Amino acid sequence: MSNDLSLRRRAIYTGLRPYLDEDALLDALMHWENHFATAPRFTLQKFVAELCKDGDLRSRRADILLSLVQALSMPAGSLLPDPLQHRQVPVNVVVADDSQAFSALMMSLFELMPRDTHYHMRLDMLASLDPRKLPRTLLVAMQRWFGDKDVLKPVSCDPALLRTIVNRCYVLLCERVGPVEADRLLARATDLAQQQQPTLKRAIGQLL
Amino acid sequence: MRSLLIALSTLPATAMAEQSADAVNMLWIATAGALVFLMQAGFALLESGMSRAKNSLNVVMKNYMDVCVGTLIFWAVGYGLMFGTNDSGWFGSDGFFINDAEPMTWGVILFQTMFAATAVTIASGAMAERTRYNAYLIGALVITGFIYPVFGSWVWNSGGWLAKLGFIDFAGSTVVHSVGAWCALAGIIVVGPRLGRFGPRGEPREIRGHNLTLVALGGFILWFGWFGFNGGSTLSASVDIGLINLNTQLAASAGAVATMLLASITSRPVLLTETINGSLAGLVGITAGCATMSPGFAIVTGLIAGVVCVLGQQLLLRMKLDDVVGAVSVHGFAGAWGTVAAGIFYLEDPFNSTRILVQVIGVISAFAWAFLGALTLYLLIAMFIGLRASAMHEQRGLDLTEHAEIGYPEFPMHTAYTAERAAEMEVQG
Numbered sequence: 001m002s003n004d005l006s007l008r009r010r011a012i013y014t015g016l017r018p019y020l021d022e023d024a025l026l027d028a029l030m031h032w033e034n035h036f037a038t039a040p041r042f043t044l045q046k047f048v049a050e051l052c053k054d055g056d057l058r059s060r061r062a063d064i065l066l067s068l069v070q071a072l073s074m075p076a077g078s079l080l081p082d083p084l085q086h087r088q089v090p091v092n093v094v095v096a097d098d099s100q101a102f103s104a105l106m107m108s109l110f111e112l113m114p115r116d117t118h119y120h121m122r123l124d125m126l127a128s129l130d131p132r133k134l135p136r137t138l139l140v141a142m143q144r145w146f147g148d149k150d151v152l153k154p155v156s157c158d159p160a161l162l163r164t165i166v167n168r169c170y171v172l173l174c175e176r177v178g179p180v181e182a183d184r185l186l187a188r189a190t191d192l193a194q195q196q197q198p199t200l201k202r203a204i205g206q207l208l
Numbered sequence: 209m210r211s212l213l214i215a216l217s218t219l220p221a222t223a224m225a226e227q228s229a230d231a232v233n234m235l236w237i238a239t240a241g242a243l244v245f246l247m248q249a250g251f252a253l254l255e256s257g258m259s260r261a262k263n264s265l266n267v268v269m270k271n272y273m274d275v276c277v278g279t280l281i282f283w284a285v286g287y288g289l290m291f292g293t294n295d296s297g298w299f300g301s302d303g304f305f306i307n308d309a310e311p312m313t314w315g316v317i318l319f320q321t322m323f324a325a326t327a328v329t330i331a332s333g334a335m336a337e338r339t340r341y342n343a344y345l346i347g348a349l350v351i352t353g354f355i356y357p358v359f360g361s362w363v364w365n366s367g368g369w370l371a372k373l374g375f376i377d378f379a380g381s382t383v384v385h386s387v388g389a390w391c392a393l394a395g396i397i398v399v400g401p402r403l404g405r406f407g408p409r410g411e412p413r414e415i416r417g418h419n420l421t422l423v424a425l426g427g428f429i430l431w432f433g434w435f436g437f438n439g440g441s442t443l444s445a446s447v448d449i450g451l452i453n454l455n456t457q458l459a460a461s462a463g464a465v466a467t468m469l470l471a472s473i474t475s476r477p478v479l480l481t482e483t484i485n486g487s488l489a490g491l492v493g494i495t496a497g498c499a500t501m502s503p504g505f506a507i508v509t510g511l512i513a514g515v516v517c518v519l520g521q522q523l524l525l526r527m528k529l530d531d532v533v534g535a536v537s538v539h540g541f542a543g544a545w546g547t548v549a550a551g552i553f554y555l556e557d558p559f560n561s562t563r564i565l566v567q568v569i570g571v572i573s574a575f576a577w578a579f580l581g582a583l584t585l586y587l588l589i590a591m592f593i594g595l596r597a598s599a600m601h602e603q604r605g606l607d608l609t610e611h612a613e614i615g616y617p618e619f620p621m622h623t624a625y626t627a628e629r630a631a632e633m634e635v636q637g
Binding site for chain 1: 262407408414415416622623
């Protein structure tokens with residue numbers, strides 16, 4: 001599933017590459033991944049319509065659609081590399097404890113949620129991510145995680161911002177399951193994350 | 209000549225007897241004042257017990273400090289507004305920053321200060337777990353220094369317009385309890401419910417208090433203090449205290465029994481919190497008419513107050529209003545009922561429609577003044593200072609964020625916020 005998604009993402013990227021600059025292309029890709037990646041193939045027209053609803057692209061709508069259909073039929077070897085994998089943090093970059101703690105805590109929290117809550121919370125969190133307030137690397141990492149259940153890759157980021165995201169998640173959890181259950185889940189997630197990552201104990205505590 | 213000698217010889221004895229009576233009266237007022245002060249401990253225990261552990265200290269601190277700021281402002285301004293010369297009928301105009309008075313006045317000021325503190329502390333429980341500490345205290349200051357004493361001057365000042373109409377509120381079902389509760393109602397409207405208190409379809413979610421034993425102990429202490437609250441309102445050591453405190457006891461018991469019966473009739477579990485609130489509603493209900501009602505009617509007043517309290521709480525939940533301890537229904541709705549009941553069951557002339565009308569006017573004017581005054585106050589606080597604690601503070605709990613302490617540092621509790629975390633916050637400041 002994950003490989004298939006990566007392949008289709010590469011096809012969309014390849015199909016759109018001649019028409020968009022790098023930033024617009026990544027935005028379009030995230031939009032596709034969040035709203036169309038798991039939808040039937042015929043929704044591609046809707047995706048293109050949304051992409052071309054204004055600006056210069058409107059007149060090139062048919063070309064873009066054709067380009068995407070062709071790209072989706074191309075063999076894997078002819079597609080451009082996955083741009084999101086390409087943008088991942090290189091292994092030799094040191095990611096701060098805060099960011100690793102954030103990943104550990106958030107993943108523990110979602111792991112402990114009941115299946116139904118888990119599903120709704122992913123959607124709630126996705127909807128609450130504000131591209132204007134989040135650094136692109138963090139936004140992409142979180143959208144990928146919430147979008148396709150991949151792991152949450154640690155991304156270097158301001159600890160205050162990470163704390164705000166944890167709090168946002170807590171607020172949504174309160175709305176979804178009530179404050180008593182939200183407190184219980186947060187406490188259990190903290191325990192779990194600290195057990196799994198004993199070296200991050202303090203950093204996890206600082207996120208709360 | 210003989211009669212002159214007798215008169216001369218009895219003069220010191222009369223003076224001594226008067227002095228002795230004053231001393232006994234003062235002793236009773238001071239004792240009753242201390243009993244009413246103890247009610248603060250009752251409120252603190254009850255409200256803390258009904259809150260979650262992460263906010264328990266914050267609730268106690270609000271109870272502790274609203275007495276302190278309230279005491280100072282009531283001495284400086286409140287007493288004069290309430291009991292100063294009231295030519296207009298609307299407020300007193302002297303007696304501010306009082307430093308010179310008759311000896312009996314000091315006792316009355318002390319006793320009335322405790323009443324003011326009782327009125328203001330009612331809001332703390334209703335608004336618990338999501339109200340900023342400083343903002344709450346500013347609200348408490350204005351309520352004790354302005355909203356409460358102005359209404360008090362209408363009723364308990366001989367020049368007050370309601371007093372002149374013949375409004376009966378012996379110990380303050382309306383003056384103290386309803387005024388406090390209407391301020392609390394305005395507060396919970398402005399501050400909003402706790403995070404997640406109501407589900408997506410508006411259904412209330414239960415948020416249990418962390419220690420029901422504290423709630424019960426708080427209920428007992430409040431009940432005990434009420435003997436000073438009602439009995440002390442005679443302002444003298446008189447034989448009337450017997451009936452007053454008997455009525456107090458009967459109404460409290462009836463209020464609790466009413467909630468128990470209502471729960472049984474409607475096939476609901478008999479909750480401890482509801483039962484205690486029932487007894488408190490009985491106490492609030494009888495406060496207006498405890499001196500002017502026969503024991504039988506005191507029981508009726510208490511029974512109905514208990515029912516009013518339960519139904520009132522359900523009404524608030526339907527309106528999506530989050531009153532953590534049920535203060536609005538206990539002190540507001542039961543207080544309004546008790547005030548009307550004082551007119552209905554008036555000992556010398558029961559069921560007099562004119563008297564009942566005056567009581568209703570008093571109840572409505574209390575609501576209009578206190579609710580609108582407090583609504584304006586809390587809206588201004590929300591606008592310029594901020595009334596609601598941030599979502600981050602609600603997540604952490606106000607004990608940690610407002611005071612850098614937690615209530616139970618050595619108890620194993622399932623929380624992400626430990627004593628070590630509190631210590632870190634203390635160091636960071």
